Amino acid sequence: MKIGDFLTIETYSIEYDSVEKYRSKIIDKNKNYIYIDYPVHLKTKRTTAAIRIGTKMAAEYLGEDQSVYRFKTEVMDKKNGKIPTLALMLPNDEQIERIQRRQYVRIETAVDVAIHSNENKLTTFATVTFDLSGGGLSVVVPKGFRLVDGEMLTIYLVLPMHSGEYHYLHLPGEVVRFIERESGANIASIKFIEQNDQDVQVIIRYCFEKQREARQKELH
Numbered sequence: 001m002k003i004g005d006f007l008t009i010e011t012y013s014i015e016y017d018s019v020e021k022y023r024s025k026i027i028d029k030n031k032n033y034i035y036i037d038y039p040v041h042l043k044t045k046r047t048t049a050a051i052r053i054g055t056k057m058a059a060e061y062l063g064e065d066q067s068v069y070r071f072k073t074e075v076m077d078k079k080n081g082k083i084p085t086l087a088l089m090l091p092n093d094e095q096i097e098r099i100q101r102r103q104y105v106r107i108e109t110a111v112d113v114a115i116h117s118n119e120n121k122l123t124t125f126a127t128v129t130f131d132l133s134g135g136g137l138s139v140v141v142p143k144g145f146r147l148v149d150g151e152m153l154t155i156y157l158v159l160p161m162h163s164g165e166y167h168y169l170h171l172p173g174e175v176v177r178f179i180e181r182e183s184g185a186n187i188a189s190i191k192f193i194e195q196n197d198q199d200v201q202v203i204i205r206y207c208f209e210k211q212r213e214a215r216q217k218e219l220h
Contacts, residue, residue, distance in 0.1 A: 001026060001034060001061055001069075006150035009039055010058045011051065022048070023150065027085050033076060035085040042152065045118060051075055051086060059088070060099070062176065068099040104134035107207045113139055114156040115147075115188075123147070129157075134204045136173070136191040147188045151175040155190065159206045162213075167202045171195075 009022040022039030029035065038047050051057075055075045063069050072095070077087035110128040117123035125145050130138040137155070141147060155171040173190040180186050192200075 001029070003028060005061050007036060008042075008060045011055055023152065024086075025150065027083055029090065032090055033087040034090050035079070035087055038084055038086065045152075049084065053077060057088075063098075069096050070099055071096045104204065105207055105211065106131050106133035107210050109207075109210055111160070112158045113137070115139060116154045116156070117147070118152040118154060120151075130187055132203065132207060134192075134200045134207070135195075136176070136189065138187050138189045141178070141186040141188050143185065146186075147175045147178045149175055149178060153190060155192075159202060161206060162209045167206075169199050169202065171199060 003026050005026045007024050007026065009024055010019050011022070012019055021042045023042060024036040024039040027035045027037055038049050039051065040047050053075050056072070057074070058070060058072050060068055060070045071091040073088045073091060075086050076089055079085045079087065108131045110130070111132070112126070113129050114126045115124065123145060125142055127140050127142055130140055132138075137157075147153075151174070153173045153175065155169075155173045157169045157171060159167040159169065161167065172193050174193050175188055176191050177189040178186065179189070
């Protein structure tokens with residue numbers, strides 16, 4: 001973990017008898033604690049200051065190797081500086097678990113997609129994909145638009161199948177990396193979150209069909 005990394009946080013709510021999910025950013029760290037800004041609830045999009053000292057939580061972050069890492073921690077303190085923060089107990093290396101994620105085949109394909117930022121009402125644009133897999137996609141970002149690493153999105157994806165039918169998918173996603181290029185359009189790499197198995201199967205089937213088409217062309 002390093003300063004600037006985003007955390008996905010899970011806490012148990014006694015009031016709602018459910019697991020509540022938040023997103024936060026690492027503001028500072030030392031040998032004992034990591035300091036995060038006040039978390040934003042993933043569904044309501046509201047910042048919460050109601051998480052108390054002593055609250056136990058699970059947190060996930062994306063490592064430099066693009067693997068997801070998970071650990072358990074506890075809120076140890078609150079600090080009211082220029083940016084109010086929560087101090088979380090820093091886990092030992094052996095307490096951080098690497099999550100094995102399903103590996104999906106990624107194909108290069110240009111299909112219509114619309115991107116809507118859940119955090120910036122002005123950021124909505126139509127574009128095409130650069131590549132696609134069951135776990136995420138990369139999109140071409142038109143000039144004048146910018147996405148931020150960790151930004152939460154709604155993705156409207158249209159997949160034309162070999163049968164002639166079209167699948168219209170609404171997918172929640174998170175920006176993994178925004179790549180600025182000196183020549184040509186910028187690219188945003190996005191991972192799908194809270195995946196619906198039915199949607200994933202449609203995407204995998206589409207990718208399989210495109211692979212098969214490519215192989216057939218190579219044989220002719």
